[in-house]
Amino acid sequence: MLKRLIVIVTAAILFSNSLTLAQTKKPKPPDKFPPSPLEITTPDPLLPRLPKDKQPLTLQEQQKLEPALDALNQEAAAKLQAGDQIAAFEIWNRELRLRRFFGPLAEVQALSRVGAIAWKQNNGEEVQYITQRLQAIQKQAQSQKKTAQVDLELWRSLAEAYQNVRSIKLAVEAYDQVLLVVRQQKDPIALVEMLKTIGELHLTWFDYTKAAPVYEELLSLATSQGERVNEVTYLQRLAYIYEQTKQPQKSLNVLNRLVEIYVSQNNLTEIPELKLAIASDYESLAEKDPNLLLEAFNNYQEAYITAWQLLQYVRAGEALQKLIALYRSQGQIDEALQTSQILVQTQTQAANFYGAMQAYDQIGQLHLERKDFPQALTAFKKGLELAQQLKHQEAYFTGQIQKVSKAN
Template sequence: MLRRLCAIAIFAILLNSSLTLAAPKKPQQPDKYPPSPLEITTPDPLLRPSANKEPLTEEEQQTLASALDELNQEAATKLQAGDKVTAFEIWNRELSLRRYLGTLPEIQALSRVGAIAWNQNDRQQLYYITQRLQAIQTQILAPKIIAKQGVNLESLQTLGEAYQNVRSPEDALEVYNQILTVARQQKDPAAELANLKIIAELHLSWFDYPKAADTYQELFNLASAQGDRISELTYLRQLAYIYQQGKQLQQAINALNQLAGMYTDAENLTKLPELKLAIANNYESLARENPNLLQEAFNNYQQAYTTAWESQQFVLAAEALQKLIVLYRSQGQIDAALQTSQILVETQAKAYNYYGLMQAYDQIGQIYLQQKDYPQALSAFQQGLQLAQQLKHEESYFAQQIKKASGQ
C-alpha cells in the first residue's frame, strides 16, 4: 500500500511538514579508514566511457546486471574458499557499478553485502556501506528530487531494511519515522500500522525499553480503537515484558492486570496462574521498599494457586504455594506456613514431582524443628528419607535430620 502513495500529494504535504528530510549526515569515524572504494571512480571495462554523461540503454543495463550477478557469485566463491580480502574487493567493484542500474538495485545490493560484512565482523566494510547508504538517503530526500519525482517510498523502505542489515538502528529508525510521518499525513492506517510495528521491534531489539514501550502503547491504542482483541493481547504481552525488562515493576503489574482482565475465554484462562505469579513476584519486590504492598503479593500468590489448581496445573500451583510459605515464614506466620506446606505435599504428589515432595517434607520438618516439636519433625524427615532412598538423592542429609529430631 505504501507504493501506491501519490508522489505529488506527498510532496505537497512534506513541504508543509516540519520534518527535515534531507538533513546532512555527519561522517562516522572520519579518517579512521582509507577512502571508500565505493566512491572511487575509475574506468571499468564493464562500462562504456561515457556512462557518467549518458544513461545506459535498457540493453546495456541488462548486460551490466548479468555481469554484476556473476561478480557477486565470484565473490561468494572466494569467501567460501577463505579469501575474504579478494571477496570484498570483488563485491566493492560490483557495488560501485550497481548505481548505474538505479537507486533501488544499488540499495538492495548494499543491503545484501552489508549483511555478509556483518556476519564476517568486517567493520571497515560496514563503514563503507553505511556511508554509501547515508549518501543515498540524502540524495533521494533532497528537496529538488522530491519536487521533481516525489518521495520514493519503495527506496526508503528498502533503505530501512539495509540499515537493519548493517546494524545501524539510528539510521533505520530515522527512515521508518519518515515513512510513518507520510503514512499518517496520508491517513493510511495500514502503512502506519506496518511501520509502527517495525519501529517497535527495532527499539526492542536494541533494548531501548522506554521507546519500545511508547511505540507498543501506540500500537495497543490503535488495536483498541479498531476492536482488534487479538492484537490488543499481543501488544499488552509485549508491554508487560518490556516493563519487566526495564525494571518498571508497577507498570508491568498494570499491564499484567489489564491482560488478566481480558483473559475470559477457556484457552486464555489457563494462562492466568502464570500472570498472577508474575504480578505477585513484582509486588513482593516492590514491598521491600513499601511493606504495604506485601498483602497484594499474598493475594496474588493465593489467586495463582487457586487458578492453577482449578485448571490442574499442579506444577504452577506448587510454585505459588512455595512462594506463600516463604512469605508466611518471613512474617512469622508459622501456623499458616505449616498449613500451606501440607497443601504443598498434596500438590507435589498430584504433580508427580517426587523431588519437590521430598523438599516439602524437609520444609515441614524444619518448621517443626524451629518450634521444637520433635515428634512431628521426626515424622516429616522420615517421610522425606523414604523419598530420598527412592530417588537415591540426599539420603545422608535426611539421616542427619532424623538424628537431630531424635535428639541423638
C-alpha cells in the same frame, strides 16, 4: 559494553604508543587509512561511457550493463564458496561501484545484499565501508525533495540495509523517516505495520525503553478498532517490557486487562501464570506500601486454586512456594506450615517427588524455628525416605535427623 570499551581504549593507547615510536625513528606523517574501495574513481571498462558526477545511466545503458553486474555477483559468490574471501569482496566492491550508476535505490539494495554477506563472514572492514556508503546515500536523500512514494521505497531499503550490517540505531532512524511519511498519508494499515517493525527491532536489541511507547500506541490502535487478538498480543509484549524495566504498576494494569479478556473468553488456561505475575508486582509495590501485601496473598491463592482446578500442578506448586515465602517473611509460621503440607500433597499429585522431598525439608526447618523437635524429626524422616528413593541428598537428611535427635 564495559569490556568492549576497555578493549577500544587499550587499543587506542597501544596504537598511540606505536605511532609515537614510529615517528621517533623516522619523522614523517603517519600513513592515512586506505580509502574505501567503494569510492575508487578509476573508470571501469564495463561502463559504456564515463557519466558526469556519477549520474545514473540511461535506461538502455542500464539494461546493457545489468547482465554484467549479475555475472560479477555470481563470480564473487563462487570465489567465496571456494574460500577466497578477499577476491570475492574485491569483485563485489566492483559491482557495488557500478551499481551506483543505477540510482540510489538500486545501489542501496545491492549494498544491503553484500552487507548481509559481509556480516555473516565477519568481515568488519567491508561492513564499515558499506555502512559509510549507506550513510552518504542517506545524507543525500535527506537533502533532496522527492515524491513520497520514492522516499518510502528508498528509506525502507536503507533501513533494511542497516539491519543487515547490524547498525540498529541507523536502521531505526531510517524507519522513523518512513513512519513520518506514513503518518502524513494517514494510512492506518501501513502505520500499524511500520510500528510493529520498529517495535520488534527495539525488542530484538533489548531496548525496552524505546519499545514501550511503540507498543503502547499499537495497543491504543488495536483497542480503538476492536481487534481483540492484536490487543492481547500487544498487552503481552507490554507486560514483558514492564517486567524487564521494573515498572510494577504499569505491569499490573496490563496484566489485569489480560485477565479480564481471558475470563470474558472463558479461557482460564493462562490465568494461573498471570495471577502469579500480578502477585509478584504487588509484592514489589508493597515495599513502599505494606497494605498491598494482602493483594499479593490473594493473587497467589487465586493462582493456586485456579491451577489446581486446571490440573496445572507444577504451577500450583509454584504459587504455594510463593505463599510460603510470603508467610515466612511476615513471621506467620503456622500459616507457612499449613501451606507446606498442602504443597506436599500437590507435589505428590504431580508425581514430583523431588519437590515433595524439598517440601518436607521446608516443613522440618519451620518446625525447628518453633523448637518443635519431634515434628521436625518426623518431617526430616519423611524427606529421607524420598531421598533414598531418588538417591539424592541422603547424607543431608541423615545429618538433619542426627542433629535434631541430639537437640531433642
